Amino acid sequence: MNNLTRRGFLAAGAAVLAAAHLPRAAYAEAAPLALTATRRTLDIGGRAATVFGLAGPGGQGLTLDPGQRFRVDLKNDLDVPTIIHWHGQIPPNAQDGVPDMPLPLIAPGETRSFDFAPLPGTFWMHSHVPLQEMQLLAAPLIVRAPEDLTADRQEVVLFLHDFSFKTPEEVLVEIGAGGGGSHGGHGDGMQAMGSGMMGMGAMQRMDHGSMGGMAIGGMAMDLNDYDWDAYLANDRTLADPEVVAVERGGRVRLRVINAAAATVFWIDTGAARARLIAVDGHPVQPVAGNRFGLAMGQRLDLDIDLPAEGGAWPILALREGARERTGLILATPGAAVRRVESLADTDTPAFDTDLAQESRLMAADPLTERPVDRSQILMLDGQMQPYVWTINGATWGEHRRVTAKSGERVVLSFHNMSMMGHPMHLHGHVFQVVGLNGRRVAGARRDTVYVPPMSMVDIALDAGEAARWMLHCHHMPHLASGMMTEFAVST
Template identity: 30%
Template sequence: MFQLSRRTLLKSAAVAGAYGAGVAVLPRLSQAFAAPSPLDIEARIIDATLDGQAATHKVMSYGLAGAPSADPSPPVLRLKRGKPFAARLTNSLDEPTTIHWHGLRIPNAQDGVPFVTQPYVYPGDHFDYAFTPPDAGTFWYHPHCNTLTQMGRGLTGVLVVEDDSDPVFDGEVALNLRDFRLGSDSQFIAQFKPRDAAKTGTFGTVRTANWQPEPIYDVPAGGLVRLRVLASDVTRIYNLTLEGAEAMIIAIDGHPVPERTLLDMAVLAPGQRLDLALRVPDSEGALVSLQDIRPSTPKVVTQFRAVGATLKRNLGDLGALAENAGVEVDLKNATEVPLLLSATAENAAKDSICGTLGYSFWAINKVPYPGDTADPTAPIAELKLGQSYILNVENVTPHAHPIHLHGMNFKAVSSNKHDVTAQVSDTYLVLPDEKVQLALVADNPGDWVFHCHVIEHQKTGMTGYFRVT
């Protein structure tokens, strides 16, 4: 079990620089984490111990050239809001890949979707990404090629965009929550079962945080610690609760919440992120547990252990996060776009945006992508640059669908299931039988993918794109 002491963290901070290992305890003074430019990111195949028992072969991960690490999981990338960022992806896999920068509003050519925004990056080749992140917050990066296999085998990493005006925390822990499908011999088993792909999706057998079963992180007693929580699993929806301390929800999907509330239970679906301000207990050695209570038996995700003399901080001490651009929709003049999420009769599928699983189970507007239509790869809708739209999303299936929009943000304005807040987001969990209105301004030109982030649903039809011109 990976444990990193506060003393070790502080000692290694100068070495760690831009490369987060998932946890950082910061001094009270402001500290810059400028990523080198360009970063050399390698997609590679490695062996790694994921279940705490034995090494798993043919794991896929990202590594940074010139930054050797004992941690095999993808590094936490740290960028600065408004500062140019560049990265070269080198593909050392045995199949094509790309990088999609999930949640970032960047130029279309940098979005990392093959056949839509860029060509494949073939084995042994490279691709250069360059953009300036306009928003601060917690985001992530992953491939958009053969996504079920590549993400399922490890290619998911946390991406943090920092702002100098953010409040200073006493520590920070980035948590990448995900399953792996391993057999009793610690090796990969089939990534999905067709009967499960046609329902909620196929669940993993080994549950991890930062590629470790139930890790424990040391955090300063009595301090305020920022928890950046990412659900990068291909299937699992988390119901997160905290035991042993209080935490306040401060951001969702990278964007500050309109009103802070104490964490009771938060639902986090694949693709979504949750930022919490954790108030660590005062007593040294006290343990705090982050638990997933879905579906019935609570499961410890990770624990935090208080170390050192208490800092005696208070949640009320925490200043406001730096604001991001909002979604200022002209609701009176917004054009409505119908989006029906449904199941479809089982058919053999054609190659889609991200390949195929050989089945067609799901559809948008009754058409599984690509459709059996006059133009099977046509956009869902064509949007005019600068105009306001309301996506009328209706889920007529008995399963939840975390719907993600590339390149732009939206906010929910109404739902028949529950009250909504004006939260800026890029991924919304549409519940069974829910009708939700997602408002957006088409402010980023290009072809932007719109899909369910349960990857089996994405790859069996619940995918499409909007064209903004």
Template identity: 30%
Template sequence: MKKLLVGTILAGVVAIGAACSNSTSHSSMQGHDMSNMNMKEENTAKDSSKQLPLATNTKVLSGKEFYLTAKEALLQINDKVKLPVYTYNGSVPGPQIRVKQGDRVIIHFKNDLPEPTTIHWHGYPVPNSQDGVPGVTMNAIKPGETFTYEFTATVPGTYWYHSHQESAKQMDKGLYGTLIVEPKNEEKVDRDYTLVLDEWMSNPNAESNMDMSNMDHSNMGHGNSPDDQHMDMSSMDHDMNMYDIFTINGKNGSAIEPLKVKKGEKVRLRLVNAGYMSHKLHLHGHEFKIVATDGQPLKDPQPIKDELLNIAPGERYDIEFTADNPGEWLLECHGDMKGTDGMKVKIQYEGATNNTDKSNAKEDLPIVDMTKYGKHESGPFTLDQKYDVEYTMDLGTAMGKDGMIYTINGKTYPETTPINVKTGDLAKVTLVNHSPKDVHPMHLHGHFFQVLSKNGKPIAGSPLMKDTLNVKPGEEYVVAFKADNPGNWMFHCHDLHHASAGMVTEVKYKDYKSNYTPDPNDTTNKGE
């Protein structure tokens, strides 16, 4: 399926070290028959809120209590391609979970897949026991078993959920959805659309002929332009051009549902990259503002037009625009990969028939520089303040005995040195990418960090709070965070085959004691 880049790499990954438990045990869920749940049954959630007045092109489960079932299905990507996939409630993406800030969120989850799985709440500061990493915070949920996740929606914004069990495989098969937490006092918009980006193979059987153990991943790119996406395939058994279908919300090309707007409306687009590659998006015909990244608001974002927004794996961007140019326009991916042309969605003004837009995916446009975007002001951290913990993360690539490995400070997980903190500590981390060609979107579980500098230059725009940061070859970033969520947390590359091949460390709280002890003999726990 799709990228399935783990293969024999995952077979050599060691079970992950100790961390915390989920206080909610696997249960029989008696009285709740979830086997027939699907996305049309939105009103079965207890305490379900009234139908949202906002437009959405994804199925929404709203309220405080939810039911998700992981199961196999067929996904009709376009009029020619139908693929076997893994789903939540029968669709890709899974249903959007939409709650209010302050809600207590309860998710009853059933695994109807033929293999173990979990749910990780990407970017969300859940209690450590709810983080969904097998071997770190819980045991994998086996076929036929159920599990209840529970947390309070404390921080508003755009987030997502996905498997963290053999995640490079299971996410590639479609096991992801979105989590939206609405602020208590939010400036309302007229339309609110969520767009989830991904890539697929039109020939999913091709991966069965790949020798993954000898695969050289060092030339795999992660952008949609010649400088960071084209790769030399001569040293690889696996041609990344097999990923020839790019999708938005599980659909490709003309199968993607248009976004309807009316003149004068304020429109929000929530952009989520659940895939393997970075995607550069261009909004035609309108000025827009980037109002948030990774769920966190930006200070006084300025209007921009005809600039590309680069979205790396795991990242989210919220943009807003005013529908002030009637006609039919595009939001499209730029680049020259085979699948690029299919990643575009129409923006259709109701009642308008003129100004039909033309695709121009190869147009040379600048990329928005997020280090200079928005109004500059002091954030919670500065470069020159005192920190309790400082850590340098040297991101590298090497040849191991079974193929390429991806290292932090020359070691692979679980031999990497953790970032040891205690509750209340301020931590500063320097991320340096010494990989010759690989891009590393680094993701920290359970915390937000502030980006302080890039290549030695302080951030000149809005304070930049993130949970996933794309680090290109040769780049150096300094980030800082407060140890305010006790537990043991993954800090890893969200190019998940890099994580599977070693690029993982942990933030470990010295004053935290887990109730969960992984069983060293349980081979079902594969947290990457």
């Protein structure tokens, strides 16, 4: 997972720094990187698990240096067709990696080439077939900026996933039948509309119950709709976590990627002081703390300052509304590494129900101010029984396109009328959060924004390439049940 000691990283950076100043044509002449969709076997709790993966030259995923183009030959070594989406990147639409929009799935044995200029930051890549992503067909995509090569810090990637020994088909059947997890109550989106979108004063925190105990307008939230067999950090559980060697008093850049299908996590750095410096690959004004949350599809970059004395520091990912946790250990040479149990003593609260974390984030590189050319409201709704999730009252196939013209400043307003949160991901664009529950903000730039139950989030963007771009919830069971539409950009 690209874990280097600080001195080793700086030495490698010095060697690569010259390459960072090479003309772009020099990278264009380099051989494409090989990336393979394949099967692999993990040891999960002492039990062998066959999953999918994306194998690059140095292991799972890809890391690019400053100025390096994304020139990749993707081979499908699976026995099923697949397609890979470069989450958060802005490739030409034909390379975006969505089935039949416009290119078909990649057949078994086929190789498809990609070539575009990537955005720097913490990104990831995954199959855009929901059942395959649930089988771990996903990996980190790290694009380094020039300052990453000269910074006095060590880079560590924390790639999170949820896992079931059952097939994705079985998982979806259980969720649809209402037997997939222990919920905080079964809210019905249509009934919840009566509590009113503007009545956010009605949101009140209750004593934490078995699932984080939240109520909105007197109704219980639905948090985790499936209890997974394991929660993974870099393909491992806390029964056998990755231990990353670090230096005393060193600084770590922790790149956190939530690749889970249906799990929101809090990242807890414990005694190690941290600053949140980027979300979804885009810098924010630093925010100090030791606990930050991220929903499915989102990323966090944390600068962590380690104590001057030796020791071991667990970096934990806590499942919202529950006791399960995963993570890795940062440890100085020779330090005693104590076992961390996979279950905490108490439940972790629900994530950002009042948008308190999102409201603290301010983009370091905000959009330029300009008049809004087009605005549209997107109603997010659904319910647990029957298990159906919609955008503007429709599922995929019956959806109504969200439209814009290339170059327009567009504001999209997500109104969540359901009792589950929705991480909404827009392909092919970077947007800025500009409104939270009716209050204007100069928020973070993102590609995936979390919309809590009974909440409103407004985003602003400049419409890009004239093409059909996907807009969907990144909760995989929600996506699989139809919570997806198109952002159709015309000339």
